[in-house]
Amino acid sequence: MxxxxxxxxxxxxxxxxxxxxxxxxxxxxxxxxxxxxxxxxxxxxxxxxxxxxxxxxxxxxxxxxxxxxxxxxxxxxxxxxxxxxxxxxxxxxxxxxxxxxxxxxxxxxxxxxxxINGKALDNRTGQDVVLYGFGRIGRLMARLLIERAGGGEGINLRAIVVRSGGAKNDLQKRAGLLRRDSVHGSFRGTIDIDEENNLIYANGVKIQVIYSNGPDQVDYTQYGINNAIIIDNTGIWRDEAGLGQHLKCLGASRVLLTAPGKGNIKNIVYGVNSGLIKEDVILSAASCTTNAITPVLKAINDCFGVENGHVETVHSYTNDQNLIDNYHKGERRGRGAALNMVITETGAASAVAKALPEMEGKLTGSSIRVPTPNVSLAILNLNLSQATTVDKLNNYLREMSLHSDLKKQIDYVNSTEVVSSDFVGNRNAGILDSRATIVKGTRCVLYVWYDNEFGYSCQVNRILQQMAGTMHPAIPA
Incomplete structure (x- = not known):
């Protein structure tokens, strides 16, 4: 029938x-x-x-x-x-x-x-969060926090801090960029503004827009914001001295950087070394590429062992590059981003060791910037400690993507037709393209896609939840 x-x-x-x-x-x-x-x-x-x-x-x-x-x-x-x-x-x-x-x-x-019959939410006030900077990552973080506002007892987006754009309709422009995105589509919901009080209302969430010329010049308490975690999305300050300026502000208690940190700042890849998050007042969420490759490298090293390897990233262009040819302090990056493939450096391979010390000195890395606005690809060329096969390696990583502590970090795709745009909006740190896997004895080549904007923002949000103590138990365990 x-x-x-x-x-x-x-x-x-x-x-x-x-x-x-x-x-x-x-x-x-x-x-x-x-x-x-x-x-x-x-x-x-x-x-x-x-x-x-x-x-x-x-x-x-x-x-x-x-x-x-x-x-x-x-x-x-x-x-x-x-x-x-x-x-x-x-x-x-x-x-x-x-x-x-x-x-x-x-x-x-x-x-x-x-x-069942656990702690009620009635007496919880939630964790105040401020986004310092409202660029690509800042706006995606705003979308995530608004989406997960729930009943208002978890992480509460209270404000964004930006430099004054100088235009009379600055607030409208900020809200407009949150409302519509050329890569990630329209905001799911409604956005209204109160220009008199510099407020944005997104799905009922009240967000104060604060104009400031420096990270140490805001009194958050005058807006009713207390004990806030400041998410610095600017990338301007990356060491303790620079990021520590945020902590001079009334109402600020901790800082999370959405870029690789320098000095003694812990670079956290959620799911890999997030156990290191204690009472640190300044933390880094590392880079998008480090977040994409480190979970896969950990999984492979735990099972097969990694002797050494090379990481090549095919990375979408970013705001750091020029739209058309113009002066740039970096080599080659002055050439038009939308017109060229640009060979450049990446610190992701060496940065892996900050989250995964057993990889110290084992990896080299390079990068090619390409004319796409989002979604990148990491090619891991690895020499393993033991021989394996394509099926064994793929099946292992599929299980890791579904049933391990890395299930939010490693995704798995089994199709010969996927291309980069298919992964826009993917919430995992990286996605293994199983049909592209190559294995010959102890040598393997893995292709890992990643939404270098949204997937990374989701990783930042997971760190934020752990810092705030709102990472709730998973069922089944």
């Missing part, structure tokens, strides 16, 4: 529609973040939810339907849950793996037992 595919699709659409209000209520009322094998379903459309389920089939070869996850969601909605991250897909798979020896409700209750 031929399956009625269209009828099945319409039924799945109806179920996904029913899931949306439950997902939203769990998030707003309990700060419960729901996902399907790491793919968030919060504030997502019907199609997005169905596609998140389809992803499982592409990677695992097993079907996962909204018909299976919806009953799990219904059970969760009846429980008094504390803040947590719950993977609906993995709960369904876990239930099947235990041979359904108990009812679905009994299984779900047992899995989430640790977060």
């Amino acid at each position: 031929v399956k009625d595919v269209f009828k099945d699709w319409k039924e799945c659409e109806a179920i996904a529609e029913s899931m949306i209000p439950i997902i939203g209520k769990l998030y707003r009322d309990h700060n419960v973040i729901t996902s399907v094998y790491g793919r968030s379903v919060i504030n997502r459309s019907v199609i997005d939810i169905i596609k998140a389920h389809k992803f499982v089939q592409k990677i695992l070869g097993d079907e996962l339907s909204v018909r299976e996850t919806y009953p799990v969601l219904e059970i969760l909605s009846t429980l008094n849950l504390s803040p947590s991250r719950i993977d609906l897909g993995k709960l369904v798979r876990g239930y099947h793996d235990c041979k359904m020896s108990q009812s679905l409700e009994e299984y779900v209750r047992s899995e989430v037992a640790s977060v």
Whole structure:
């Protein structure tokens, strides 16, 4: 009998529609973040939810339907849950793996037992955050923080700090850049401005726009901001002396740099060395390339051992380059970015050792800037300690992407048709292109895509959550 595919699709659409209000209520009322094998379903459309389920089939070869996850969601909605991250897909798979020896409700209750009737949110005020600088990373961080505002008890974006543009409609321009993005598309929601009070309202989130000529010249307390984490997106100051200026401001308590830090500043790649985050008042989130390659290198080194290797990055152009030929202090970077491939240096290979000391002295690196505005590619040419095969290496990294502590850092794609634009908006630090993997004995070549803007911003946001103490328990563990 031929399956009625269209009828099945319409039924799945109806179920996904029913899931949306439950997902939203769990998030707003309990700060419960729901996902399907790491793919968030919060504030997502019907199609997005169905596609998140389809992803499982592409990677695992097993079907996962909204018909299976919806009953799990219904059970969760009846429980008094504390803040947590719950993977609906993995709960369904876990239930099947235990041979359904108990009812679905009994299984779900047992899995989430640790977060039932936990700490309530009523007395939590959240962590104030200020974005210092509002360029590419600053605006994407704003989108992430607004998207995850929840009930206002977690990380709260309170202000952005910028230099005065000099134009009378400066606030309109800032809001306009947040509203529309040539690479990442339109903002999901509504944006309004209050020019008299220099305020932007994004999906109800009140954001104070502060004009300042220096990081030590703002009194945040006059805006009701206290104990704030300052995210410095400018890249101007990278050492303790420069970034320490932020801490001279009333209302500021810690600083997170969205660039490689210098001196004794810890360079954190979330998932790799985020255990080093203690009470540090200044931290760095390293670079986009370091975040993309370090998790894969750690995974490979843990299983196969890495003797040495070379990292070549094919990197989209950035604001540091000239649009057309003009003077630039760096070699070759003065040539038109949108017209040329430009050989340049990268510190990512040596920077890996700051997050992964066992890689010290093992890697060399270089980079080619290319005429694309976003999404880059790292080519890892490695000599391993033991021989392997393409299938063994790929299967191992696929498992790491789904079931390890690096599942938010390593993504996996199994298609011969993907190109760079397919990874715009990917939330992982890097994505292994499994169909491009080359292995010959102890030598391997891996191709790792990464959204050098948004994927990196997601890594920054994870560090921010850990600094703020809002990284909630994951279920299943």
